[in-house]
Amino acid sequence: MFLTVIRDAPLTGGQMALLYASDPVILIKKNSRRRRIAFSFFKTMATFEERLNSLDLTLFENIQSQTTEDDRRSLLAIQCAVRERSPGYNYLEIGSHLGGSLQSHLLDDKCSTIYSIDKRPLVQPDERGVRYGYPENSTARMLELLSELAPTEKIITIDGDTKTLDPNVIDEKIQLCFIDGEHTDVATSLDFEFCLDVLDGAGGGSFFTTPM
Numbered sequence: 474m475f476l477t478v479i480r481d482a483p484l485t486g487g488q489m490a491l492l493y494a495s496d497p498v499i500l501i502k503k504n505s506r507r508r509r510i511a512f513s514f515f516k517t518m519a520t521f522e523e524r525l526n527s528l529d530l531t532l533f534e535n536i537q538s539q540t541t542e543d544d545r546r547s548l549l550a551i552q553c554a555v556r557e558r559s560p561g562y563n564y565l566e567i568g569s570h571l572g573g574s575l576q577s578h579l580l581d582d583k584c585s586t587i588y589s590i591d592k593r594p595l596v597q598p599d600e601r602g603v604r605y606g607y608p609e610n611s612t613a614r615m616l617e618l619l620s621e622l623a624p625t626e627k628i629i630t631i632d633g634d635t636k637t638l639d640p641n642v643i644d645e646k647i648q649l650c651f652i653d654g655e656h657t658d659v660a661t662s663l664d665f666e667f668c669l670d671v672l673d674g675a676g677g678g679s680f681f682t683t684p685m
């Protein structure tokens with residue numbers, strides 16, 4: 474089953490929303506109880522793949538992520554491309570905080586292993602000149618949050634940073650890296666070099682964000 478929901482589609486002659494349930498089309502009054510039920514039905518019934526392919530941002534709703542909506546759309550689109558090209562892909566994330574940007578990979582059957590490298594400082598420098606606080610920053614807390622979503626056995630956590638880590642700690646080739654650790658030029662360059670060392674040469678994808 475594939476459902477496409479058009480939220481608040483403007484219809485002439487009345488405030489209605491459209492819900493396509495393949496065939497037929499059902500018209501549901503805006504703000505009606507039936508519409509709320511239909512949307513919650515859609516959310517429950519849509520498979521993970523359908524949600525991912527439609528870049529459904531609710532895939533980020535369970536654990537807070539320090540990304541913007543546009544970042545999330547891009548991250549989901551990249552995940553779609555990588556899982557299509559490399560089913561069974563391995564994901565490496567540098568800087569995971571609460572696990573917000575890990576959650577869609579945890580839910581993805583096509584993701585075999587998740588490596589999360591995080592130095593877990595309580596305060597970190599930033600190229601923008603601000604020092605960002607991460608109170609109670611811990612891997613245990615991240616795993617606890619993620620375990621409410623799905624079993625976490627496929628996550629390998631490494632407390633540390635790429636300045637001192639040997640790339641051999643990653644014992645599989647990685648198909649997708651996301652660099653979101655310390656947002657300084659020096660740290661990001663080191664993270665990038667580390668990713669180049671562990672990326673699968675054929676078809677590896679890499680993505681990083683350092684808004685400066």
Ligand SMILES: C[S@@+](CC[C@H](N)C(=O)[O-])C[C@H]1O[C@@H](n2cnc3c(N)ncnc32)[C@H](O)[C@@H]1O
Nearest residue numbers: 538539568569570573574591592593634654655
């Ligand atoms: C911007 S947050 C990550 C946000 C997360 N990706 C998300 O979407 O919610 C930055 C994370 O990088 C970690 N960190 C700070 N310095 C680091 C370093 N040098 N290497 C690896 N991780 C670092 C912090 O502990 C923090 O969890």
